[in-house]
Amino acid sequence: MSDLHALLGGTFDPIHFGHLRPVMALAxxxxxxxxxxxxxxxxxxxxxxxxxxxxxxDMLRCAIEQQPLFEIDTRELQRDTPSWTVATLEALRAECGEQQPLGFIIGQDSLLTLAKWHRWQDLLSLCHLLVCQRPGYPTEMETPAMQQWLDQHITHDLRQLHQQPAGCIWLADTPLYTISATEIRQRLHQNLSCDALLPAAVIAYINRVGLYRD
Known part of the structure; x- marks a missing residue:
């Protein structure tokens, strides 16, 4: 099997276990x-x-220091324009060639609202979608047409993800985490412990630079 290369976008304000652990399980x-x-x-x-x-x-670097699975790409931060996922995927596809299997990791909530994404119909021509479960979200798409689109592209065959460059949707059986960055920021503003919510190295960085403090 060739090397399926996956991508995870986010604001990461801050990065936390709700980002990292489902992706590690997915991997x-x-x-x-x-x-x-x-x-x-x-x-x-x-x-x-x-x-x-x-x-x-910096927080991403702290979080992945001991995690060889992860790397960082800051190209979206170089732009002054909105970070359209499809534009980033087109740039990456141009760099890695037509045959490299690419996967874009999204949460179930994003899958359900995918029809609101910029040029969402082009996504599967560029990558596979790897979907992590989210607590409390339904498994049915909003419209019969979107459900039909999903059913057409779902795969249960891992080989397809590794052998085809794009075009499949994989619904991952990942652990559910109800952690949100908003909740973490609120807790930090109130001087409450977040030790169970994000890596120790990230907490140390936040404390060192005085982030999320009133």
Whole structure:
């Protein structure tokens, strides 16, 4: 099997176990050996992260220091325009060639609202979608047409993910974590412990630079 290369985008404000642990479980399930974290640039009309782009990348570095599975790609932070997933995937596809299997990791909540994404119909021509479960979300798509689209592309055959460059949807049986970055920031503002929610090295960094403090 060739090396399926997977990507995970996010604001990562801060990165936490709700990001890392489902992806590690997904990697074990699917034979992933490389996951690239893509911190998003947040466009001006959206709520801005509390941490700067540099701080968010520093926290990613702290989180993955002992995790050879992960690497970081900061290309979306170099742009002043919105981070359209499809544009990033087109750039990566141009770099890695037509035959490299690429997977884009999303949560179940994102799958259910995929029809709202910019040029969502192009995604499966560029990558596979690797979907992690999310607590409390339904498994049915919003419309019969979207459900039919999902049913057409779902695969239960791991070989397809590794042998085809794109085109499949894999519904992963990953652990459910109800952790949110918003909750973590609120807890930190209240000086409450977050030891169980994010890696110790990230907490040490947050404390060192005084992030998420009132």
């Amino acid at each position: 074990q399930q699917t034979g992933l050996t490389r996951v690239t974290l893509l911190p998003n640039n947040v466009p001006p009309h959206r709520p801005q992260p509390e941490a700067s782009a540099t701080q968010r990348v």
